[in-house]
Amino acid sequence: MNRLNLALRLLKRDARSGELTLLVLALIIAVSSSTAISLFADRMHRTMNTQAAEFLAADLVIRSSELIPAEWHDKARELGLKQARTAEFSTVLIENDELLLVGVKAVSQMYPLRGELKTTQADYSVETTRSNGPKAGEVWLDTRVLATLKLAIGDQLMVGEQPLRVSEMITYEPDKRGDLYSLSPRVMMSDADLQATQILQPGSHIHYFFQFSGNAAALNDFNVWVKPLLLPSQRLMDVQEDRPELGSALSRAERYLGLSSIIVILIAGVAIAMSARRYSERHFNATAILRCLGCKQNDILVLFLYQFFILGVLACSIGSLIGWATQEVLFELLRELLPAKVAAPSLIAVMLGFMTGFAILIGFALPPLLRLKKVSPLRVLRRELEPLSNSAWLVYGLALLLISGLIWRYTQDYKLMLVIIGGGLATTLLSGILLMGLLKQLRKLLPHVSLSYRLGLQGVLRNPVASVTQILAFSITLLAMLLSFTVRNDLIQDWQQQLPDNAPNHFAMNILPDQVAAFGQQLEQQTMGAAQFYPVVRGRLVGINDVPVQRIVSKDSQGERATHRDLSLTWGNSLPSDNKTVAGEWTGAKQGEVSIESKLAESLQVILGDKLTFSIGSEQLETVVTHIRSVQWDTMKPNFYMVFGDGTLDNYPATYITSFYLAEENKKVLNTLVKQFPSMTLLEVDTLLKQFKTILTQLTAAVNYLLYFALLAGFTVLFASVYSTLDNRINEGALMRTLGANRSLLNQAHCVEFSLIGVMSGLIAVLMFELVSFGLYRFVLHLDFQINIWLCLLTPLVSVACVVAAGLWGVKDVANKPPMWVLRDS
């Protein structure tokens, strides 16, 4: 208790004298940013998942072509899950002598379980948000159905044998899928009327979507329970699987959030290590006196540990509060972009921020603190006696262990951990050696430069190990900031490239060969530009090297899904522009050759030279794999698993597919096209695209805010570093002025010293950055890596500017402190 009292007294005294300000500040920044990020990422993640669930209109969906057994419903009920059902099918409606192929969706009372529907009464007027579908006897129609069938709100519409009253125009449904049934003009009705329509007969082509929602544990239980019971024709859908384009954007954003967290913690850790070192060094004398007065080594340690524990609790509490407030502000700023319902902050995330703070404190501040234990009592007589340094293993090992642990916690990704730790260590070591060599060369310059330059140079060369450590600390900080900045830019750019403003938003399928020319002409006339048409033959992969494919595929694999249905097969010598060769060579000229998509090839274990057998209609077709290519599925352009050599499919009836961009105001063109080419099927994906873009905008904004945290943390390192040498500088500055140096000479010398540190940090940071980002891009984010020349040139300049500005600001008092300081010291 006595020790605790003493610790508190010492802490109070240190706090009052400003000794602890920088350390506490660094800790508060670390905790507030890590809490804010942890809270923000957690809430964003849960919000995104909820929103992504909207795309399914549920948390979990079973897609089936028939009704599911009653026990499944019972099990879901037992687990407390909510249930809804939709049935989707195509039919042709006839009204006022007009015909139209529509996608009917009959929905149960509970639909949608997630998200909302939007309807309107008049053309493009105010939308109404609705939490349920149409009532029995009513029907909601897509605007195009009304226009084509010359109907108005309140009219009767015959769906099969059942007359229904048109009550609303439907403008938004959350789970609109990119398939034929969803993207034909929508007719939504209640499933209470389904029977009466008499459209559905045994053997009718229908898709049921059994939807479930509830808490995560129950959903998981249900998922595990139902998975083994699924028939091959039934499929479990979740966000990652069902919407790959959204899934990949989400998971990349998550990786970025994780990466940012680590970066901010790493930078803040460096700042804490620096301020803890200064704190420890400034306490050598006081510790020596305590030792003289009879304190044992362990007493000293306990005394300082108490102080740091109290400090940690205080700083982490303040940091957590600031972090909590910061993420609230972030969510408030993003309010317009975010869904109306945002997940609540979780206490666990706050606790994690708090614990992270303590972990940082232990990892980075403990080693300098342990050094105090080794202060010799003889120091009271001989001030120059410095305690032995801690072993490098302890200092770096502890920090490394902590960083590895944090990376693991945030990313759950051992690859990312290895890339960062391995790459980081290797480049740090390499850079350290490089810097030592560079300093050695710089020493040769000393006799040849003017006084201010020499003083500046000597500042760097005085203690090469300390200078190299400082430069490396800056470099790591800069590296972290660079990574955060460029990964963010590339991520956003990549998203934007995926969906440029004029990304195709319509697909036209089933275009007959003799209609292709006329259709192309129509598209060009309507200022939509020339479109690329791909021939399509429907066929199924049935054998690989004469072995039936079902014996080869594993359950629930991509291979299984792709071989359970007809694929769209195409041919030609020009592949879609975003396809990239993975293996082999493609000329497309030879009959009987096939190019296969790389992930499917991997799932089916197909390699070059394998023989693939397809069943097309009643015939079998044998081909040889001569090419494997990667495909970007999320470009909204037609893409294919299989592309055949020219002429291979000549004997089979083909239709054509194309995609094109149509602006909102040109929508009416669609009616003309539908009339002119009645056999053609039109898919509108513009609503889907809009939803997708909104999500990307939200992610981009969130990602930007996280960058600011990294920048803020970076600046604390700069100041911590300058402050860690401030005592020496003040003393030297005062002495220099005593000897007659004027302020401008001191400022010049400081400028030279900081510029040198800045330029070397900048260069090393660029070197590290290129190496680490190569690994990161190549192996973790799966983005293309390119050396960024501008960044290489600008970084050292920005580094010099920042280090000089922070440095001069930090030492501004050095030139102003009266030289009397020197006398006072003596």
Next chain:
Amino acid sequence: MLKSNETIIKTKNLGKTVSVADGDLSILSSVNLTIDEGESIAIVGASGSGKSTLLGLLAGLDSPTNGSVALKGTELTALDEDGRAEVRNKLVGFVFQSFQLMPRLTALENVMLPLELRGDKGAEQTAVSLLKRVGLEQRLHHTPMKLSGGEQQRVALARAFVTEPAILFADEPTGNLDSKTGEQIIDLLFELNQEKNTTLVLVTHDTALAARCQRTLHIEAGQLT
């Protein structure tokens, strides 16, 4: 030693007051002092009597709250800090109790420093010859860390005299040294003082040392007695 009667240091009503928690505290008041060129003066007083404060004000290391100081006719109070720095560089040398050498510079570089600040061309030669004079020709390239206390103070002496200053201020120059080394340093200080014909202002509480100066000023509670 040639002695002229020209005044080199003159103070008028010199005073220094500092703010403390419960008001202002006068640490030096109404000091009127005239020191002639070539004179050696000892300022003697107990700890906290204000002798170091007086030295700091005389040397232009600090600004007085009231009164004025003139060094060789130049009014220090009329100058800004950079102006005072220039005067110090031209007229003044210092020796401190805790040596105050630049830790990152070698002995030679430390001695060269005031000459370089002045822009002298032959700094190295002058510095080497003075270091030889104080018996450190074998220690030219050693940093202060590698020198003993006595050696460090010799470097400090060489640095103080290298510019041939008109006035040398010494603040307890033997305070950190054993008596034998201290004596050697003092002998060296007075030798150099005579050789260079420097005015010496020495702060000490050692009466024997004070007795070696031509005049002794006693200071008590911030006032000359």
